[in-house]
Amino acid sequence: MKKRTYIYKGFERFWHWTQALLIMFLAVTGFEIHASYNLMGYENAVNLHDISAWMLLILIVFAIFWHLAVGEWKQYVPSSKLVKEQIEYYITGIFRGAPHPTKKTSYNKFNPLQRLTYFGFKALIIPLMVFSGILYMFPGLFPMLKGSSIIPVLHTLGAFVLIAFLIAHLYLLSTNHNATESIVAMITGWEELHVDPKEEHKKHMQKAVDKSIAGYYRVNKSGIFMDVNKAWLRMHKYASSDEVLGKHFAITRDAKDLKDLEDTFNRVLAGETVIGKPVMRKCHDGSFGKHVLSMNPTLEGDVITGVEGFIIDLPDVGALQPQMDNIVRNSNAGYYRIDKNGYIVEVNDAWLAMYKCKDKESIIGKHFSVTRDEKNLGRLNEIFNNVLKNGATITSEVARRRCSDGSLGKHILSANPVYEGSEIIGMEGFILDISNLDDVKA
Amino acid sequence: MQDNRKNTKFMRFIFSAILIISPWIIIFAIKNNIDKNNFSTHDIKIVSYKADTLPKQVDHSQFEILKQVFNTPEEVTAACLTCHNERHKEVMAGNHWRWDREVVRENGEKTRIGKRNIINNYCIATNTNSWKCTSCHTGYGYKDKNYDFSDSTKIDCMACHDNTGTYEKQPLGSGYPVTKKENFEGKTYFPPNYNYIAQNVGSPEINNCGKCHFFGGGGDNVKHGDLSSDLFHANKDMDVHMDENGNKMNCVSCHKTERHVMLGKAHSVSNSNENRLYCTQCHTETPHQNATLNTHTERIACQTCHIPVYAKGVPTKMVWDWSESGKLTETGKRITEKDSLGFITYNTPKGRFVWATNVEPEYAWFNGNAYNYVYGDKIQDTSGIFQINKLYGSYDDPTSKIIPMKVHRGKQPFDPENMILIVPHIYGHDSAAYQENLDWVKAAAHGMRIAGLPFSGKYSFIATEMYWPLNHMVSTSDKALTCTDCHSREGRLKNVAGFYMPGRDRSMLFDIFGIAMIAIAIMGVIIHGTIRYIKKDCIACDVD
Numbered sequence A: 001m002k003k004r005t006y007i008y009k010g011f012e013r014f015w016h017w018t019q020a021l022l023i024m025f026l027a028v029t030g031f032e033i034h035a036s037y038n039l040m041g042y043e044n045a046v047n048l049h050d051i052s053a054w055m056l057l058i059l060i061v062f063a064i065f066w067h068l069a070v071g072e073w074k075q076y077v078p079s080s081k082l083v084k085e086q087i088e089y090y091i092t093g094i095f096r097g098a099p100h101p102t103k104k105t106s107y108n109k110f111n112p113l114q115r116l117t118y119f120g121f122k123a124l125i126i127p128l129m130v131f132s133g134i135l136y137m138f139p140g141l142f143p144m145l146k147g148s149s150i151i152p153v154l155h156t157l158g159a160f161v162l163i164a165f166l167i168a169h170l171y172l173l174s175t176n177h178n179a180t181e182s183i184v185a186m187i188t189g190w191e192e193l194h195v196d197p198k199e200e201h202k203k204h205m206q207k208a209v210d211k212s213i214a215g216y217y218r219v220n221k222s223g224i225f226m227d228v229n230k231a232w233l234r235m236h237k238y239a240s241s242d243e244v245l246g247k248h249f250a251i252t253r254d255a256k257d258l259k260d261l262e263d264t265f266n267r268v269l270a271g272e273t274v275i276g277k278p279v280m281r282k283c284h285d286g287s288f289g290k291h292v293l294s295m296n297p298t299l300e301g302d303v304i305t306g307v308e309g310f311i312i313d314l315p316d317v318g319a320l321q322p323q324m325d326n327i328v329r330n331s332n333a334g335y336y337r338i339d340k341n342g343y344i345v346e347v348n349d350a351w352l353a354m355y356k357c358k359d360k361e362s363i364i365g366k367h368f369s370v371t372r373d374e375k376n377l378g379r380l381n382e383i384f385n386n387v388l389k390n391g392a393t394i395t396s397e398v399a400r401r402r403c404s405d406g407s408l409g410k411h412i413l414s415a416n417p418v419y420e421g422s423e424i425i426g427m428e429g430f431i432l433d434i435s436n437l438d439d440v441k442a
Numbered sequence B: 001m002q003d004n005r006k007n008t009k010f011m012r013f014i015f016s017a018i019l020i021i022s023p024w025i026i027i028f029a030i031k032n033n034i035d036k037n038n039f040s041t042h043d044i045k046i047v048s049y050k051a052d053t054l055p056k057q058v059d060h061s062q063f064e065i066l067k068q069v070f071n072t073p074e075e076v077t078a079a080c081l082t083c084h085n086e087r088h089k090e091v092m093a094g095n096h097w098r099w100d101r102e103v104v105r106e107n108g109e110k111t112r113i114g115k116r117n118i119i120n121n122y123c124i125a126t127n128t129n130s131w132k133c134t135s136c137h138t139g140y141g142y143k144d145k146n147y148d149f150s151d152s153t154k155i156d157c158m159a160c161h162d163n164t165g166t167y168e169k170q171p172l173g174s175g176y177p178v179t180k181k182e183n184f185e186g187k188t189y190f191p192p193n194y195n196y197i198a199q200n201v202g203s204p205e206i207n208n209c210g211k212c213h214f215f216g217g218g219g220d221n222v223k224h225g226d227l228s229s230d231l232f233h234a235n236k237d238m239d240v241h242m243d244e245n246g247n248k249m250n251c252v253s254c255h256k257t258e259r260h261v262m263l264g265k266a267h268s269v270s271n272s273n274e275n276r277l278y279c280t281q282c283h284t285e286t287p288h289q290n291a292t293l294n295t296h297t298e299r300i301a302c303q304t305c306h307i308p309v310y311a312k313g314v315p316t317k318m319v320w321d322w323s324e325s326g327k328l329t330e331t332g333k334r335i336t337e338k339d340s341l342g343f344i345t346y347n348t349p350k351g352r353f354v355w356a357t358n359v360e361p362e363y364a365w366f367n368g369n370a371y372n373y374v375y376g377d378k379i380q381d382t383s384g385i386f387q388i389n390k391l392y393g394s395y396d397d398p399t400s401k402i403i404p405m406k407v408h409r410g411k412q413p414f415d416p417e418n419m420i421l422i423v424p425h426i427y428g429h430d431s432a433a434y435q436e437n438l439d440w441v442k443a444a445a446h447g448m449r450i451a452g453l454p455f456s457g458k459y460s461f462i463a464t465e466m467y468w469p470l471n472h473m474v475s476t477s478d479k480a481l482t483c484t485d486c487h488s489r490e491g492r493l494k495n496v497a498g499f500y501m502p503g504r505d506r507s508m509l510f511d512i513f514g515i516a517m518i519a520i521a522i523m524g525v526i527i528h529g530t531i532r533y534i535k536k537d538c539i540a541c542d543v544d
Helices: A010-033 A042-068 A071-076 A083-098 A114-138 A150-173 A179-188 A197-213 A232-237 A256-267 A324-328 A350-352 A372-390 B001-041 B073-083 B087-093 B127-136 B194-198 B208-214 B230-231 B292-296 B302-307 B440-450 B506-540
Strands: A002-006 A190-194 A213-218 A225-228 A274-284 A287-300 A303-313 A333-339 A344-347 A395-403 A408-420 A423-433 B100-104 B110-114 B180-186 B187-189 B318-319 B337-338 B344-347 B349-355 B362-366 B402-415 B458-468
Touching: A002 B506, A010 A042, A010 A179, A010 B001, A042 A114, A042 B100, A042 B292, A071 A114, A083 A114, A083 A225, A083 B506, A114 A150, A150 A179, A150 B110, A150 B506, A190 A213, A197 A333, A225 B180, A232 A303, A256 A274, A256 A287, A256 A303, A303 A395, A303 A423, A372 A395, A372 A423, A395 A423, A395 B001, B073 B087, B073 B194, B127 B440, B180 B349, B208 B230, B302 B402, B402 B440
Parallel strands: B318 B402
Antiparallel strands: A002 A190, A213 A225, A213 A303, A274 A287, A287 A303, A333 A344, A333 A423, A395 A408, A408 A423, B100 B110, B180 B187, B318 B349, B337 B344, B344 B349, B362 B402, B402 B458
């Protein structure tokens, strides 16, 4: 699967090209100083070499800071994994038309040989040039080496290495699928990359859970909180997860409601899955709120190690009848994601079940308008535009869906924007079926 | 929809490219602006120099004592000393009078050296030839080594303080002006008008110093190379400081004098790093606009770049080969050969000369100390060229700087058994003088006896070099050396050792290694690319 990916950040691109220009210019002036040729005059060469050296030094300081701050330095940590395969690819595989042994992704931009080379570049050659250059400029810093040929010879050697690097660097561009595309990518930051669907899905789900307006929780076998997300904390009016993690779930219920939760908990520990159960929570400040809860066991191998689930707030829904518990039992939290043009790109099985779709293929790639009848489409358009343009998050919107067989259903919907960098690239959310709750009104 | 996307893609490309390039444009714009402002005015930084513009403070013509009739120059001296009493002690302690100075030699020996007991590779030595040399002694009657250096009446005040320009001495007068009209070597000398001169004395002018110092070695610019009669009336191309139309400086503007002790010395006759004079007296240690250029002053004397050539007008003598002297024509006549400018290139009683103008200096490390060959110094190593006044210094000695110098090369008589340079009796009308009878043994025997040195009776010739640090004939800054004069493989400093200099030096090993590395990279690209190109036809292009 290929996907247009934002891979080179703004500073990274500025750094790359500025460094490239500076290093090439330093080489041109430097070899004039080495008396290899006459080009701009020795004095100009020296002055310009000095100025560009200072510019490069400043740039390097910023680049080091950026790599540390953004964490991008990890991309350059060499690893022995697949080094052999990569070498084999360049020596033999490439002639046979074999595929690249590694795939470029935004979180693993470099193949193992690139990692090794760029690491050498950053950890050996650049420091060599910087330190020999500084000693060249300020021989007084290290009087022992004053006038000695060691510093200039090393400085010149580094220059030769950099030129050899540049030649290989430019040539290896052509081993990419499309060389010009790689250059354009280094300018705009965007590149068409192979994407591992599983990896992509996992990453995205992680984000979805973290940023979702649906609350997520995980509890271990003893009923102790192991994980909650921000939405959960917000609903329960906690400031930080430290106040929750390690405590028993009893803190989230009034004494009279606790029994019910313990029952549910024990049932799930026994292997059952609970979905769409409306409950009353007790918040940190003692106030109460209502939400719909799902709970399923967490497994390690075949062993149940605890439970987890989502909760969706029900602030606008009127008094829920106790019998709602049974009515919505069979519903399930459905997940969906829509791209910025309104096309459905991801749904889960629960969503498919609610919409009575046979499989994902029948719905993915279609516009969201297929999920509404004419009467209700306007509202969904409104939500979609609001989320995409304003970055709004919608919670507990009661919606009427049109299933694939044309029948109608009712569900509670949440929607929030999907970000990539600072750009909204779509909308996602959860839905909980409430078709059988006739008295619930928007 | 598709068009739109393409458009935004293109716009994003342009925008990113502009973002990357614009900081560069801004920086270069700022840099250019700074350069323009910086270099539009080019002031030379000067510290502590101020030309004396006051009128003469004393009118000597009003002194009664100077209106008397002077019959001898000694009477003038006596008159001077009636007012300037005690000044004679300063003069008589100084180099211009004593022709020597106290020094500590390499071996720790404290001695006095000077014109009286050192040897050069021009006319070789004073000794018995003093009467030919002492017209430039600041005294009267220095004929031979029996001269009384304590007789203050023999001081010649007028040589240095005559401001009329009329006081002249005949070269063979042992320091006395002529007493009656006399012709010598095509020039007429008149007895001086002592009253006129005594009533018009003052601070020395170029003429006073130049009439001796420009003619060292017996002729115009023969010795120094950077001191010639051209400096009597210099323009800025000849010497930027003494430029008659510009800075109008004279000798004592720089050679500041306190109680008859002048700053500055020539290392042909003195060997210690004292009482020297530096450009930084007026200019600073960082005289350039460019910081990189200013770092050069740490180890390079100003003169090195700012005296690109010497002997800009009158030629200077570069070689004096005594070993070729004594040749006669078949008929037994003496030979004189001249070059196209009329300069003697061969003369039977003197040997062969080489002259040159606009000479590029040679360069050496110099810390202000020198060795001077003193009568009787044994020469241990005769295999190479003997350095008569070796200049000390090296890169490793942090007080050393690279200086420009004239190197005068010669061949001169040498006693191969005593291993000492011979002090021959050259001039005179007696039978021993080499000038008369062309007999080295007689000349050497007589000269050595008078000098109190042993002579084995045998002689040979030894190649010698003499070093003359260059300080005058400073060029305007636009004529100064540029980077590549030295920073190139065959530059001017190619023989100045001890340090790495960019542009001159390189490590052949590492250069070849580096070029090989680049060649391998290019070969690799060509080979790898060729194989890929050949195999391209038989593989699926799309490797998805």
